[in-house]
Amino acid sequence: MFNDRYPFKLPPLPYSYDALEPYIDEKTVMIHHDKHFQTYVDNLNKALKDYPRYHSWTLEELIEHGCKLPENIRTAVHNNAGGVYNHYLYFETLSPNKDQKPTGRLAEAIDRDFGSYDAMKTQLKDAALGRFGSGWAWLVSDENGKLRIISTANQDTPLEQGLCPIIPMDVWEHAYYLLYQNRRADYAENWFRVANWAQADQYYSRCHS
Template identity: 40%
Template sequence: MKFEVPSLPYEKTALAPYISEKTLELHYEKHHKGYMKKLKDAIADTDDANKPLEDIVLQAEGDLFNNAAQVWNHSFYWRSMKPNGGGSPTDELKAAIERDFGDVKHFHDQFAAAAKGEFGSGWAWLIMQRDGHLAVISSSDAENPLRSGHTPLLTLDVWEHAYYVDYYNERGDYVQAFLEHLVNWDFAMENFLASR
């Protein structure tokens, strides 16, 4: 595997005022790169050093899983957002959202409920299940839907380190800002089309 986290797909100022430069600086430079450092240290001189990251996420347990999955999850999270995001999906993804949630508003409601309802640290996800239907789930700590055979389309980090600097304890305001102003439907569409 490649031993560096991917570059952020935008400048650290690009998601303000919804996510500040300070949050992205800490979150990307300290947390994301911190998980990568621990992962690199753990797999150095082992067979895992030559495996793709996704294989480690699928196979590892304990701290090795936690650090590998947190590297994967954060890379996926950065791409789940973009400056001037939000709005609605288009084309086939819009049709699938309407089929499985009723409309975009109901998707927002379910996603917000999952993101706010996750007790403690974790993630909220839009996934495609094995049967092709879309669903919203949350996961605890580093847990990743790939382990259950789902295809992730979008994710939101709901660890406190993702929002506390900007929103203090108001996780709901952060979730609303993500849905209304940041969510990257183009990325979700890419994942949706690739999974079929």
């Protein structure tokens, strides 16, 4: 992962702002990455600034062991570390190379655990549409390598459930509202047009390396 210890920095967008057009628009990508993502980075650094004891903790350690943090920064670190982690994975698992399909070990696992790519797609989209308010829909792997679809609220992460994330769909309104307004279903369908399954396959392999 990117520099994953304090002070955290905003990782560069791995493609141009307009690279996901027409499915995710340039203005949304710019605001989402440069403003929303940056705010989570800034607020995480602010929360940790006066606590050098935790400057050596990785982002994943801050998320997984947040209960060990001082109570007065616990919520801020939880929310903002989750925001940084989730957004990093989100932008890394989108691609200008459109209409990808899963390949390699991940494709085999999807067929094994869901029956087909289309069946997995339906479940992931249902999780996105079923999330009330803000949150995420995820394809994850459990400790035995079995794939699952889950949904998390706000900036919660699969790590807190002992699950390994493979690819996330952001269903906070700031991820799609400029282009889709209230049409979350249209955004969810078009997200698959720019999903980076090659990167997701790498994350799946990392889960079980």
